[in-house]
Amino acid sequence: MAHRLAARMSRVKPSAIRELLRLGADPSVISFGGGYPDASLFPIAGLDEVFRKTLAENGQEALQYTVSNGMPLLRRQIAERMARDGVRCTEDEVLILQGGQQGLDLVAKLLIDKDDIIVVEDPTFLGALIAFNPCEPRYVTVGMDEDGMDVEALDAALKANPGAKFIYTVPDFQNPTGVTMSLARRKRLVEIANAHDVIILEDSPYREIRFEGERIPPIKSFDTEGRVIYLGSFSKILAPGLRLGWAVASTDLIEQLGLLKLAADTQTSTLNMAVASRFLADYDIDAHIATIRSAYRHKKNLMLETIRQSFPQEIACTDASGGLFTWLTFPEGFDAAAFMLDHALPEARVAYVPGATFFALEQRPNHARLSYSTQTDERLVAGITALGHVLKAHLGSRAGG
Numbered sequence: 001m002a003h004r005l006a007a008r009m010s011r012v013k014p015s016a017i018r019e020l021l022r023l024g025a026d027p028s029v030i031s032f033g034g035g036y037p038d039a040s041l042f043p044i045a046g047l048d049e050v051f052r053k054t055l056a057e058n059g060q061e062a063l064q065y066t067v068s069n070g071m072p073l074l075r076r077q078i079a080e081r082m083a084r085d086g087v088r089c090t091e092d093e094v095l096i097l098q099g100g101q102q103g104l105d106l107v108a109k110l111l112i113d114k115d116d117i118i119v120v121e122d123p124t125f126l127g128a129l130i131a132f133n134p135c136e137p138r139y140v141t142v143g144m145d146e147d148g149m150d151v152e153a154l155d156a157a158l159k160a161n162p163g164a165k166f167i168y169t170v171p172d173f174q175n176p177t178g179v180t181m182s183l184a185r186r187k188r189l190v191e192i193a194n195a196h197d198v199i200i201l202e203d204s205p206y207r208e209i210r211f212e213g214e215r216i217p218p219i220k221s222f223d224t225e226g227r228v229i230y231l232g233s234f235s236k237i238l239a240p241g242l243r244l245g246w247a248v249a250s251t252d253l254i255e256q257l258g259l260l261k262l263a264a265d266t267q268t269s270t271l272n273m274a275v276a277s278r279f280l281a282d283y284d285i286d287a288h289i290a291t292i293r294s295a296y297r298h299k300k301n302l303m304l305e306t307i308r309q310s311f312p313q314e315i316a317c318t319d320a321s322g323g324l325f326t327w328l329t330f331p332e333g334f335d336a337a338a339f340m341l342d343h344a345l346p347e348a349r350v351a352y353v354p355g356a357t358f359f360a361l362e363q364r365p366n367h368a369r370l371s372y373s374t375q376t377d378e379r380l381v382a383g384i385t386a387l388g389h390v391l392k393a394h395l396g397s398r399a400g401g
Contacts, residue, residue, distance in 0.1 A: 173323025
């Protein structure tokens with residue numbers, strides 16, 4: 001039976017990442033695909049104790065409905081953590097979300113009308129495009145380098161496209177490239193947004209996972225006109241199964257986002273909010289984050305060392321100072337998706353995420369994203385080494401040093 005669906009569904013497609021990674025679901029395949037945190041780092045013992053205490057001492061409240069914008073105590077705790085990071089806000093400027101992805105969905109519903117212009121990095125987070133596409137925007141893309149989004153190109157793009165609704169950026173250890181926006185560009189970005197009267201959507205789920213270099217203040221900390229919406233997440237620092245994130249914005253924007261959240265799901269899980277709040281109160285989450293950083297620093301260094309030893313010289317990779325990813329650039333004419341299906345999976349038993357789908361407009365097939373977060377040292381080295389052998393066999397080049 002042919003159903004008469006909304007026209008917007010023409011923009012809703014299955015995730016290319018999910019379709020490709022489904023082929024790598026075999027346990028014998030070493031996957032560098034999904035951007036999952038390392039489950040061995042989840043604070044299971046602490047969460048077990050907190051869940052037990054929460055249900056034993058406050059079970060009725062923890063299993064009941066609560067206010068749609070989130071438990072007041074948890075919002076205060078998040079506001080306090082944001083203040084330590086340079087963002088001064090009150091609990092009324094915090095909205096608790098079902099993970100950061102819900103924030104993308106709610107912002108899209110709040111701001112995007114059909115054919116509105118959205119400015120995104122090139123490449124950008126695929127999950128954001130999935131959230132934005134049902135609202136039928138038009139994309140304008142801005143290139144990146146080692147310091148993040150090219151803000152002068154952004155200024156030119158906004159002049160050429162007046163009335164753009166918002167600028168979307170992942171400034172800390174960007175997904176997919178791993179690149180971090182410099183301090184100077186963050187300040188300049190706010191200046192440009194003020195001049196063009198455009199909102200900035202700052203999506204920063206990896207911010208706490210800095211394992212090298214100095215911490216750079218959030219873009220939100222330079223917000224002088226209440227035009228930055230900040231999205232954070234507990235998924236990478238606590239556990240993604242809790243489905244907890246937050247938005248920080250001016251009270252007028254938070255109120256409107258809260259109305260959309262009320263319509264979408266009534267509220268985030270009371271139990272999970274209570275558990276997160278108690279964990280923040282009873283445990284040293286910063287010590288836990290330090291453990292995570294150390295583990296990912298080791299994994300990143302091991303992956304890049306093995307890439308340098310195993311891959312052909314003409315393949316470039318980013319060296320992230322935090323987060324979960326490195327971004328590969330292959331020679332022009334190379335199709336990373338076809339290579340994975342034809343060679344990497346059958347010959348090396350390795351999966352990764354082909355990079356083309358991270359580009360909103362002109363897809364470039366000669367890129368791939370690798371995540372170093374989930375594999376053991378042994379499987380990481382074995383997988384990268386095997387992939388390098390297959391690449392050298394087909395690219396016909398010697399390994400880089």
